[in-house]
Structure formats: structure tokens, C-alpha cells
Amino acid sequence: MIALKGRLSCKQYLPAKPTKTKFGIKVWERASPQNGYLYEFQVYIGKVKRATEEGLGSGDLTRKLIGKCHVIYIDNFFSCPELYEQLCKEQIYCTRTTKFLSPKIPKDI
Incomplete structure (x- = not known):
């Protein structure tokens, strides 16, 4: 979740999230577990x-x-x-x- 307080149509709200980042942009990613290198990512823009x-x-x-x-x-x-x-x-x-x-x-x- 990328924190965002501004206005954006694909902004998500997760009330049960235990961290401070309850509003923001949800991103799916494929990264390396060894070094954290990001191979691909996809911004979640809502239900399809x-x-x-x-x-x-x-x-x-x-x-x-x-x-x-x-x-x-x-x-x-x-x-x-x-x-x-x-x-x-x-x-x-x-x-x-x-x-x-x-x-x-x-x-x-």
C-alpha cells in the first residue's frame, strides 16, 4: 500500500489494516525474496x-x-x-x- 491522502479514483481504504497506512494505492508486485529487487508490479485500480x-x-x-x-x-x-x-x-x-x-x-x- 502506497500512502496517499489526495484525491484519486483508484485510492483504496482498508479500515482493518493495523498500520497507519489505511488510505492509499494498492500495488501488487513480484520481487526477489533475497534482495528485494522488483521484477514487475501492477497497480490495483478496482474490481474487474x-x-x-x-x-x-x-x-x-x-x-x-x-x-x-x-x-x-x-x-x-x-x-x-x-x-x-x-x-x-x-x-x-x-x-x-x-x-x-x-x-x-x-x-x-
Whole structure:
């Protein structure tokens, strides 16, 4: 989240965010976990008709990784087993923290 107090149509408000940055521009990014180098980023400009949790996580930021057996680390916002299955089929593996009380996580885990 990039802090912004001015007027902008794509500005987001996250009331449950624990930090001071509750208003701003939401940005998705693909960066290196070793050195923080930013490879690609995408500014979130609002909900798109086709965008589901699966659609958000499997967007343009992972297209260049298809078939390369990379491991990505994702935020708990993308907690969708369908997304994991899709990424696995594309040989993109992911790891993340999990909220076991989430309704989308299978009970047998």
C-alpha cells in the first residue's frame, strides 16, 4: 500500500489494516525474496468483472514464470485452493501462511 491522502479514483481504504497506512494505492508486485529487487508490479485500480481470488493471484505477474518451477511466496489474501492447483499445473509452486479457520481451506489439512 502506497500512502496517499489526495484525491484519486483508484485510492483504496482498508479500515482493518493495523498500520497507519489505511488510505492509499494498492500495488501488487513480484520481487526477489533475497534482495528485494522488483521484477514487475501492477497497480490495483478496482474490481474487474472476471477478478476472483483465483484471478487476482494468477494474473500477469506470474505469466513469465510458467513452466520454470519457481516458488513464489504469497500473502494470505490469496488463500484459494483452486489457485494453488492452477499454479501447480503451470509448474509454479507457492508457499504462504495459512489461517486454518478459513472456510476455503479443506478440513483434512
